Every structure is written in C-alpha cells, then in structure tokens.
Amino acid sequence: MTTLHAEQATNKLPHEPEKATLEGRNKILGFWLFLAGEAVLFGTLFATFLTLRNQVADGPSASELFSLPITAVATLILLVSSLTSVFSIQAMHRGNVKSLLTWLTVTVLLGLGFLGLEIYEFYEYVTHYGYGMTTSAFSSSFYTLVGFHGAHVIFGICWISLLIGQVARKGLTVVTAPKIYVSAMYWHFVDVVWVFVFTVVYLLGKVVG
Amino acid sequence: MDWLTTVDHKKIAILYLIAGGFFFGIGGIEALLIRVQLWKPMNTFVTAQQFNELITMHGTTMIFLGVMPIIFAIMNAVIPLQIGARDVAFPFLNSLGFWTFLFGGLLLNLSWFMGGAPDGGWTAYAPLSSTTYSTTHGVDFYTIGLQIAGLGTLIGGINFLATIITMRAPGMSFMRMPMFTWTTFVTSAMILFAFPAITVGLVLLSFDRILGANFFNVAGGGNPVLWQHIFWIFGHPEVYILILPAFGIISEVVSTFSRKRLFGYSSMVFATILIAFLGFMVWAHHMFTTGMGPVANALFAIATMLIAVPTGIKIFNWLFTMWGGQITFNTANLFAIGFIPTFVMGGVTGVMLGSAPADYQFHDTYFVVAHFHYVIVGGLVLGLFSGLHYWWPKMFGRVLNETLGKIEFWTFIIGFHLTFFLQHFLGLVGMQRRVFTYLPNQGFDLMNMLSTVGAFLMGVGVILFLVNVVITARKPVGVENDPWGDGRTLEWAIPSPPPEYNFKQLPLVRGIDAYWKEKMAGNKEMTPAEPVGSIHMPSPTIIPFVMSVGLFIAGLGFMFTTDDFGNSFLNFLFNNYIVVIIGLGITFGSMIVHSLYDDAGWHIEPEEIDGKGAEA
Ligand code: HEM
Ligand SMILES: [Cu+2]
Numbered sequence: 001m002t003t004l005h006a007e008q009a010t011n012k013l014p015h016e017p018e019k020a021t022l023e024g025r026n027k028i029l030g031f032w033l034f035l036a037g038e039a040v041l042f043g044t045l046f047a048t049f050l051t052l053r054n055q056v057a058d059g060p061s062a063s064e065l066f067s068l069p070i071t072a073v074a075t076l077i078l079l080v081s082s083l084t085s086v087f088s089i090q091a092m093h094r095g096n097v098k099s100l101l102t103w104l105t106v107t108v109l110l111g112l113g114f115l116g117l118e119i120y121e122f123y124e125y126v127t128h129y130g131y132g133m134t135t136s137a138f139s140s141s142f143y144t145l146v147g148f149h150g151a152h153v154i155f156g157i158c159w160i161s162l163l164i165g166q167v168a169r170k171g172l173t174v175v176t177a178p179k180i181y182v183s184a185m186y187w188h189f190v191d192v193v194w195v196f197v198f199t200v201v202y203l204l205g206k207v208v209g
Numbered sequence: 210m211d212w213l214t215t216v217d218h219k220k221i222a223i224l225y226l227i228a229g230g231f232f233f234g235i236g237g238i239e240a241l242l243i244r245v246q247l248w249k250p251m252n253t254f255v256t257a258q259q260f261n262e263l264i265t266m267h268g269t270t271m272i273f274l275g276v277m278p279i280i281f282a283i284m285n286a287v288i289p290l291q292i293g294a295r296d297v298a299f300p301f302l303n304s305l306g307f308w309t310f311l312f313g314g315l316l317l318n319l320s321w322f323m324g325g326a327p328d329g330g331w332t333a334y335a336p337l338s339s340t341t342y343s344t345t346h347g348v349d350f351y352t353i354g355l356q357i358a359g360l361g362t363l364i365g366g367i368n369f370l371a372t373i374i375t376m377r378a379p380g381m382s383f384m385r386m387p388m389f390t391w392t393t394f395v396t397s398a399m400i401l402f403a404f405p406a407i408t409v410g411l412v413l414l415s416f417d418r419i420l421g422a423n424f425f426n427v428a429g430g431g432n433p434v435l436w437q438h439i440f441w442i443f444g445h446p447e448v449y450i451l452i453l454p455a456f457g458i459i460s461e462v463v464s465t466f467s468r469k470r471l472f473g474y475s476s477m478v479f480a481t482i483l484i485a486f487l488g489f490m491v492w493a494h495h496m497f498t499t500g501m502g503p504v505a506n507a508l509f510a511i512a513t514m515l516i517a518v519p520t521g522i523k524i525f526n527w528l529f530t531m532w533g534g535q536i537t538f539n540t541a542n543l544f545a546i547g548f549i550p551t552f553v554m555g556g557v558t559g560v561m562l563g564s565a566p567a568d569y570q571f572h573d574t575y576f577v578v579a580h581f582h583y584v585i586v587g588g589l590v591l592g593l594f595s596g597l598h599y600w601w602p603k604m605f606g607r608v609l610n611e612t613l614g615k616i617e618f619w620t621f622i623i624g625f626h627l628t629f630f631l632q633h634f635l636g637l638v639g640m641q642r643r644v645f646t647y648l649p650n651q652g653f654d655l656m657n658m659l660s661t662v663g664a665f666l667m668g669v670g671v672i673l674f675l676v677n678v679v680i681t682a683r684k685p686v687g688v689e690n691d692p693w694g695d696g697r698t699l700e701w702a703i704p705s706p707p708p709e710y711n712f713k714q715l716p717l718v719r720g721i722d723a724y725w726k727e728k729m730a731g732n733k734e735m736t737p738a739e740p741v742g743s744i745h746m747p748s749p750t751i752i753p754f755v756m757s758v759g760l761f762i763a764g765l766g767f768m769f770t771t772d773d774f775g776n777s778f779l780n781f782l783f784n785n786y787i788v789v790i791i792g793l794g795i796t797f798g799s800m801i802v803h804s805l806y807d808d809a810g811w812h813i814e815p816e817e818i819d820g821k822g823a824e825a
Contacts, residue, residue, distance in 0.1 A: 022375070026298045030371045033401060037363060041405035044439060048413065048424065055430025057423070133420050137430035140422035144413065162801060175807050 013095055017177035024178035031182045035189050042193050045148060046200060049141040053205065057136035060129050062205025071202045074117045075194065081110035082191040085184045092180060097172050100180070104164050107187065111157045118150050142201065149197055152190045159183050214749035216300035217709060221307050222286035222604065228311050229278030235318065236270035239263050241668055244628075248661035250649035260645035261328035262347065266321075268331030269351065272451070273358055274314040276589055280454045281306075281365055283596050284393050286604050288369060290700035290707060291387045293378025293716045293723075293735075298371035300747040301803070306364035308757035313358025316764055320350035327351035330643065332440055333414065335425030335433040340418050349768035352415040357760050359404055359411070366400030369393055378699070379738040380718035384478070387698045387722075388464075388471055391478055392457030395485045399450045402489065407443035410436065419770060434499055441492035449488040452552075452584060453481060455592025456523060459545045462599050463527050465695050466542040467534025470722060473526040480519035487516045497568045506565040513563035520556055524549060537695075540614030544595035547622050548588060555583030558633065573643070576636025582629045586667075594621070594674070602693075606686035606706045610677050617673040624666025631656040631663075697722035702735045710744045713737075713818055744813040755799045763792025 014020045018028065053062065088103035122143075125131040133143050160183050167176050212224065243263050246254045255263065285303070289296055297303050320326040325345030329338035338348045373394045377386070386394070414436070416422040423429025425436050464471040471477060493501060493509040501509075527549055536542070558580040562568050571577060594617075602608045636642075638652045647653050691701040699716060700707075702724045714737035720726045727735055766788025774780050782788050 026371055026375055029375060030299060030302075030367055033367045033370050037367070037401050037405045040402050041409055044406045044409040044442075048409070048435065048439070051432060051435055052424070052430065055423075055432070057428075057430040133416070133422050134429070135423075137423040137426070137432070140413075140416065140424055140429075140431075144416060144422070162804065166805065179804070 013172065013174070013177075015093060017092070017172065017174050018181035020174045020177070024174060024181075027178045027182055028185075031185055035185065038189065042145075042148070042196070045141075045145045046196065049145045049201065052137040052141040053201075055137035057138075059135035059139055060131055061138070062201075065125060065129060065131060066202050066206045068202060068206055070117060070121060071198060074114050074121075075198045077110050077114045077117070078191050078194050081107050081114070082188055084110065085187045089181065089184050092172065092177060095172065097167065100172065101164055101167060104160055104167075104180075108157055108160050108164070111153055111160075111187075115150065115153055115157070118146070118153075146197060146201065149190065149193055152193070156183070156187050156190055160187070211749075213754050214304075214751045216296075216304045216747050216749055218285045218289050218297050218300070218303060219604070219707065221303050222282045222284075224307055225278045225282035225285060225310075228307075228314070229275055229282055232270050232274035232314055232318075233276070233279065236267055236275045237668060237671060239267035239270065241664060243267060244661040244664040246645065247647075247657050249658065250647050250654055252646055255645070257645045258325075258328065261330075261643075262321075262326040264643060265327045265330055265333075265347075265351070266318075269317065269327070269355070270314075272331065272447070272585075273355060273362075274310075274317070276451060276585070276593065277362060278310060279593050279597075280396075280451070280589075281310075281362075283458070283593070283600065284365075284369060284454065287600055287700060288372065288390060288393055289376070290603070290703065290711060291390050291698050292373060292376060292381060293699045293712060293718065294372065294376035295711050295715075295744065296376075296747070297368050298376055299368050301750065301753065301808075302364050302368050304750070305753035305756060306361040306368065308361070308753045309364070309760060310358045310361030312757040312761040313354045313356070313361065313764075316357060316761055317350050317354030320345075320347050320354075323350075332444070333436075334440075335414070335417075335431075335436040336427075338414060338418075338436075339426065346768055349415065349418055352411045352418070353764040353768055356408065356411045356415075357757070357764055359408060360760075362400055363404045363408075366397040366404070369397040370401065373397075378712075378715050378718050381723070384475065385718055385721050385723070388460035388474070388477060389454070389457035392453040392460075392481055395481050396450050396453045399446050399453070399485050399488065403443045403446035403450065406439055407447075410439035410443065413439070415767070419768060434496070437496050437499060438492070441495045442489070445492040445495065446485075446488045448581075448584070449484060451589050452592075453484065455548070455589045455596075456481065458592045458596035458599070459527060459548055460530075461698070462541050462545040462595050463530050464722075465599070465693060465697055466537040466539065466545075467531050468537075468695055469530055469534040470697075471526070472529035472532075473522070474721060476522055477526055480522040483519040484516060487512065487519070491516065491563075494563055494565075494568070497565045498572050503565075510563055510565040514560055517556060517560050524553060539598075540609065540611055540618055541595050541598035543615065543618045544591050544598065547618065548591040548595065551583060551587030551591060551622075551625075555580060555587055558583065571636060573641060574636035575632040575640045575642060578642055579629050579632035579636060582632070586625060586629070591622070594618075599693075600700075601681070602688045603700055603705045603707070605681075606688055607681045607684045608688055608692055609681050613673060613677045613680070617670050617677060620673060621667055621670030624663045624668075624670055627663025628660050628667060629663070631660050635660070691724075697725035699723050699735070702727075710746065710813055710818070714739050714741055741815050741818065743815060744818070745810055746813060747810045748808050750803070750808070752799045752803045756796045759792045759795030759797075759799065761792070762795065763789045766790075766792055 018024050084103050084106045088100050088107065091099035091103055131139055133140055163176070163179055163183055167180070170176055212220065215221065242255065243260070246252050246260055323346065325347045327333070327343070327347035327350060329343050329348055333348060333351060336342055373390060413422070413424040417424050417426060423431040425431045425433045427433065460471050460477060491509055491513045493505060494513045497506050497509070558576070562571055562577065562580055598609055598614060635653060635656050640647060640653050686706070688705050690704055692705065702716060703712060716723065716735035717738040724735065766783060766786070769783045770786060770789070772783060774783065
C-alpha cells in the first residue's frame with residue numbers, strides 16, 4: 001500500500017505539496033501566527049519564573065534539586081527529534097511515503113523518551129525532596145513552566161501519531177501534506193522552547209544558583 | 210440547527226451580535242443597579258458584598274462579553290466584504306471562536322446562580338482575588354470563564370490576520386485597504402500579542418486558588434505585583450484593541466457622509482500602527498502607586514503621553530475630512546461626529562492621569578472612572594452605534610429608522626455626559642472608586658444623584674435602539690446594493706444582504722475606495738477579476754459547538770475539584786478529575802474527528818449562482 005502511494009506521490013504531487021493549495025498556504029500562515037502567540041505565552045511564563053526563581057520559602061532550591069546529566073540527555077533526545085522531523089519533511093518532498101512514516105515514528109519515539117525522563121524527574125522531586133506545586137513560589141513557577149512545555153510535548157506526540165495513521169491510510173495528498181508540515185513546525189517550536197528551558201531553568205539554577 | 214453549524218461569516222456575525230447584545234444588556238442592568246445603590250448616601254439597596262460582585266461583573270461582562278463580541282460581529286460582517294473575499298481564511302475556526310466565547314461567557318455568568326459572582330474587581334488584583342479574601346467560587350468562574358472566552362478572541366484574531374493577509378481581492382494592496390480593514394488588522398495583531406499574557410495570568414491565578422500554588426501568595430514567596438504586571442501588559446493593549454476598531458468605523462462613516470476621501474490616509478495607517486506599538490509600552494501607568502520608583506514612573510509617564518501624538522493625528526484627519534465636505538447628518542454620522550469631541554475629552558484626562566505625580570491624587574477615585582468611561586463608552590460604544598447604523602442595511606437589507614435613530618442618539622449622548630462628566634468632579638473632591646456607599650454632606654450627594662439620572666437616560670437610549678431594531682425587522686428586506694448612495698468601499702458593490710458566496714466574481718481593485726473609483730469612472734459595477742466559475746464553499750459543522758461544550762464541562766469540573774459535595778458519587782467524580790477528563794475528552798475527541806474526516810466542502814455551480822438568493 002505504501003509503495004503504491006509513494007509512486008502516486010512522485011507522479012502527481014507537486015514538489016512542495018503542503019503549499020500547493022490556498023487552504024494549505026493559509027494553514028501554514030495561520031500556524032506561524034499561532035506560534036507567535038505561543039511565544040508570548042511562554043515568554044510570560046519565563047518572566048514569571050525569573051521573577052520567582054529565588055523565592056524558595058522553606059523548600060529546596062534549584063541547586064539542591066537539579067541534576068544536569070539527566071536534563072542534558074533529555075535535551076539531546078529532543079534536539080535529535082527535531083532533526084528526525086526535518087528528515088521526515090525531506091522525505092515528504094521526495095514523495096517517499098515510507099521513509100516519511102519511518103521518520104515520523106522515530107520522532108514520536110524520541111518524544112516519548114523525553115517525556116519518560118521528565119516524568120521520572122518530577123517523580124523524584126516529589127517523592128525524595130517533597131517538592132510539589134504548593135512548596136514555594138519557586139516550585140509553582142517551575143512546575144507550571146516545565147509542565148506547560150511537557151503538555152506541549154504530549155500534545156505533539158498524540159498529534160503526530162494521529163497523522164502517521166492518517167498518512168498510512170490516505171497517503172500523501174495536498175490535504176495531508178500541510179498537516180504534516182505544520183506539525184513539524186510545532187515540533188521545532190517545542191524544541192526551541194526547551195532549549196530556553198534548559199538554559200534559563202536548569203543551567204541558570206545549577207550553575208549560577 | 211442551521212445556526213449551530215454555520216461557518217458563514219455573515220451568520221457568525223449575527224450570532225456575535227445577538228450574544229454580545231445579550232451580555233451588553235446584562236452588563237447594563239448591572240450598571241444601573243450600581244447607580245441605584247449610589248444615588249443617595251448611606252443607601253442599603255444592595256449589600257457591600259453584592260456591590261463588589263456587581264462592579265466586578267459589570268466591568269468584566271462589558272469588556273469581554275459585551276463590546277468585544279459586538280466588535281467581532283461588525284468585523285465578521287464587514288471585513289470579507291471590504292476586501293472582496295468570499296469568506297474568512299478559516300471558516301471552521303471562525304465558528305469555534307464564537308462558540309468558545311459564548312460558553313466562556315455563560316460559564317462566567319453561571320456564578321450568579323452557583324454561590325456567588327467574582328468580587329475582586331474586574332482587574333482581580335491579588336490578594337483580593339485569593340482564596341483568603343474571596344471565599345466563594347466567584348473568582349474561579351472569572352479565571353476559567355475568561356480563559357475559555359479569551360481562547361475565542363485569540364482564534365478570532367488569528368483568523369482575521371490570515372484573512373486580511375491572504376484573501377484580499379486582486380489589486381487590493383495593503384495601502385489600498387479601507388481604514389476599517391486596517392484597524393481590524395492592527396487590532397488582531399494586538400490580540401495575538403496581548404491575549405496569551407492574560408491566558409498565563411489566569412492560569413497562574415487558578416493554580417493559586419485551586420491547586421494551592423504560590424504565585425501571588427506572599428507567605429509562600431509569591432508576588433502580588435507580578436499579577437498587576439501580567440494583567441496590565443495585557444490590559445493596556447486591550448483598551449486599544451477596543452478603541453482601534455472604533456477609529457476604523459469613524460473613518461469609514463465620516464468620509465462616506467462627507468462625500469470625501471479620508472484625509473491623510475497614509476498618516477492614518479501610520480498612526481494606527483504607532484498607537485498599537487506604543488500601546489504595549491505603557492502598561493505600568495496603571496501601577497504608578499505600587500512603588501515602582503521615580504525612574505520607572507517617569508519613563509512610563511513619558512511613553513504614555515507619546516500616545517497622544519498619533520491620536521491627535523487621527524482627530525485632525527477626521528476634522529479635515531469633514532472640512533469642506535457635503536456632510537449628511539444622519540444617525541450613523543451623528544454618532545461618529547459625537548464620538549470626536551467625547552473621545553478627545555477622554556484623551557485629555559488620560560494625559561492628566563499619565564502624569565505620575567498627578568496620578569497619586571487621581572488614582573482610585575471617580576476621576577479614573579470618568580476617564581475610562583469617556584474613552585470606552587464615549588469612544589467605543591458611540592463608534593459601535595455608528596457602525597451598526599451604517600452597516601445595518603448591508604447586514605439585514607433594511608435601513609434603520611432615522612427619526613428614531615436621532616432621538617436615540619440625543620438621549621444616549623446627553624445621558625452619557627450627564628453620567629460621567631460629573632464623575633470627574635466627584636473624583637476631584639475625593640470620592641473613591643469601588644466604595645459601596647458614602648456619608649452625606651461631603652459634596653457627593655447631588656452629583657451622584659444626577660449621575661444616576663444620566664445612567665437611566667443612557668438606558669433609555671439603548672432601549673430606543675432595540676425598539677428601532679424591532680420596528681425595522683418588520684419592514685421587508687429590499688434595499689439596493691448601496692442604500693446610502695455614497696458607499697465608497699467594496700461591500701457596497703454587492704447586494705444587501707449579500708448572497709452566501711458574497712462575490713459572484715472577485716472584483717478587480719484599482720485604487721483606494723475601490724467602488725467609489727468605479728462609480729466616478731461611470732461604471733455601475735466593479736470590473737471582475739475572474740470569469741464566472743464554480744464557487745467552493747466549506748460545509749457546515751457541529752464540531753466547534755461540541756468542542757466548546759467540552760471545554761465548558763472541563764472548566765466546571767476543574768473548579769470544583771477540591772470541593773466536598775457531601776455526596777460520595779459527586780465527590781468521586783469531581784475530586785478525581787473525572788469531570789475534567791470527560792470534558793477534555795469531548796473537546797479533543799471532536800478535534801480528532803474533525804481531523805480524520807477531511808471536509809471536501811461543496812460547490813455552487815455557475816448555473817445556480819443567480820438562483821441562489823440572498824439569505825440572512
Ligand atoms: C491618550 C490616551 C490615554 C492615556 C494617556 C490614558 C491614560 C490612563 C492612565 C494613566 C490610567 C490609570 C489611572 C489610574 O488607575 O490611576 C488609565 C486608566 C484607564 N484607561 Fe486610559 N488612557 C488613554 C486612553 C484610553 C483608551 C483609548 C481607553 C479605552 C478604550 C482607556 C481605558 C482605560 C481604562 C479602562 C482605565 C482604567 C483601568 C482600571 O483601573 O480599571 N484609556 N488611562
Ligand atoms: Cu492604560
């Protein structure tokens with residue numbers, strides 16, 4: 001089935017199928033705008049975190065909590081997943097559905113790996129350090145910022161998985177292509193936000209204190 | 210059913226108008242109750258608690274659920290027509306935006322029946338809005354209701370941005386866009402950058418209240434002034450989100466009824482953009498008295514006063530447009546002309562408040578109340594009435610009654626100035642804002658009484674408008690394309706109300722005021738930019754409605770998670786987040802359904818086009 005679609009795709013689809021229709025172009029533009037809004041959203045969360053990051057009340061502080069090796073691994077995983085998502089778009093442009101699906105699956109798996117590390121991290125904080133949402137203003141802003149990012153990762157995983165199913169069923173068309181493209185934009189955005197989280201939350205907390 | 214599933218921008222406009230009008234009515238009743246309580250000293254008409262709930266809900270309802278949706282109604286009705294498009298860029302999202310607004314608004318107003326409305330002021334300042342000082346679920350209704358409604362606004366903003374960027378008719382460059390389209394564009398950009406901030410603010414406040422977080426709780430290291438920063442970095446742009454569309458309406462109306470091109474078109478565009486930019490720089494002028502220090506106060510004061518410059522440019526351009534024009538004084542234009550001096554007065558008191566040392570005197574007095582009502586009611590609401598009278602024939606195919614319209618205008622504007630002009634002086638002699646009563650013989654008594662009388666006069670003006678609408682609805686549909694005879698922009702080139710597909714053939718735009726230009730060249734119609742062909746239309750869908758219901762359920766579920774219902778089944782449902790999960794399940798489930806079944810839409814074929822009559 002997939003090979004059949006791959007052939008169809010190379011025969012009939014334009015080079016950039018995501019931009020072939022007005023709907024597709026609108027979707028991409030609309031999504032850029034949405035990401036601008038998301039940037040403000042995370043900007044506000046970061047500002048909140050920066051205001052409150054030393055307000056630890058009676059709870060633990062950043063330097064007591066964070067373990068850089070784990071977060072560094074998480075960062076690496078997420079960055080690689082951006083790369084694999086680029087590969088999937090390249091596969092799409094070649095019209096190679098099989099390789100598209102493979103790279104999308106790898107991206108989802110890496111996302112799951114990241115999520116696993118994050119859940120482990122939160123679990124450790126809560127059980128070993130008694131560090132929860134209510135501990136201090138620092139903890140509230142930490143869980144809200146990092147949690148918001150985590151929720152974005154979960155959403156992305158579900159979304160891309162759904163698209164994998166759709167492409168496997170309907171093939172690569174001018175309807176599915178914009179969806180894939182847009183989800184890849186989303187995934188890159190989530191990764192970029194994580195780079196800021198890693199710097200502002202973990203590096204700053206551990207190194208500067 | 211048709212109305213629950215529609216994705217047509219013209220019908221969504223009517224939905225916004227009805228829902229916004231409904232909430233505007235509720236907000237108005239709340240305002241009158243406030244004025245009744247204050248009409249004499251030591252009044253006991255309502256209790257202090259009820260008074261706090263009334264002022265909170267009045268402000269919140271008017272801004273988020275009254276005027277914003279009516280602005281969206283006019284934008285939806287007009288923008289696609291003005292730019293020569295068949296619909297907005299995302300019809301599905303357009304409908305979703307409406308339904309989330311409506312269900313958010315309903316959720317917020319449910320608070321009246323479920324144990325108490327929010328009572329911390331429309332600004333919900335911490336710690337007043339904390340569980341320590343606000344013990345009912347009122348503020349939870351505020352945070353969650355506004356969150357859901359705000360989602361709708363954000364969606365609407367993105368939709369208008371994309372629509373204006375990609376759907377303009379051939380030949381309509383940015384510098385040929387009508388002024389109302391321009392202000393909608395800039396307003397939408399402001400929505401995009403302002404609303405995510407309040408989204409975060411509302412999340413933080415709900416987490417404090419429901420999950421026991423410490424953002425604004427000093428004992429846990431939190432910072433109440435942080436709330437003010439987040440609120441106003443959204444809140445100040447928000448007041449310009451409200452006023453810019455009114456500027457756009459005034460520009461259209463004044464130039465149409467002066468039979469002249471808008472004076473200084475490009476400076477108007479530039480001023481609009483500059484106002485939007487500066488609007489983001491001045492939020493802390495609401496916080497002069499929080500102890501930011503003289504340097505910050507001075508900087509924010511200067512930035513604030515800068516806004517008066519582009520605003521002044523606009524005022525003079527409107528005056529120069531009228532200068533030497535053939536002015537028609539009909540209702541739409543009366544409202545527009547009434548807007549100009551009224552808004553100037555609001556601007557002047559704004560500059561007074563923007564002077565930090567003076568603000569230490571004015572802050573939290575009735576002077577501030579007078580200021581913002583001059584800009585919001587005297588500016589925006591007059592603008593909305595002007596726009597509604599102007600575009601009513603386009604939306605409904607019937608012209609509103611002129612005699613009644615003029616009576617409406619005079620009652621409203623006299624009532625308005627009576628109500629709020631006096632409040633400047635109430636503030637100057639020391640009456641504080643947000644007090645539920647006052648002692649006699651402090652110089653407050655007479656002015657308060659007159660202010661209440663004025664408020665009722667305004668109420669009469671609004672009722673007369675409704676009477677006008679009802680009377681007009683009895684008339685048969687059937688005005689021509691251009692009932693004013695002086696229409697300048699594209700919406701007047703097509704039938705009133707427009708057919709489902711708006712334009713049979715997309716028009717070719719050859720200059721500013723595209724339709725006027727063709728008329729001057731002796732043409733009766735726009736030159737088409739494409740042959741008659743089959744028109745693609747999106748299918749109606751119930752999914753946006755269902756998604757919003759899901760959010761509504763999830764919101765209710767979330768706010769009661771920590772309650773003890775004294776009923777083990779209910780406790781089980783709410784305390785384990787089951788209701789939240791069901792609600793979100795409905796929302797995400799319908800999203801998945803939407804994404805799985807691609808909407809192929811349908812076509813109106815050339816043979817059918819002439820048969821398809823107007824509908825509204
Ligand atoms: C030249 C333009 C303007 C200036 C310089 C200005 C300045 C100010 C200042 C300094 C305050 C704070 C007063 C205080 O709380 O002590 C204020 C309050 C307010 N202004 Fe303006 N303003 C201007 C235009 C507008 C416009 C166009 C709107 C709305 C459409 C508006 C709506 C408001 C509102 C709602 C408040 C009160 C907020 C509250 O505390 O509840 N203003 N203005
Ligand atoms: Cu302001």
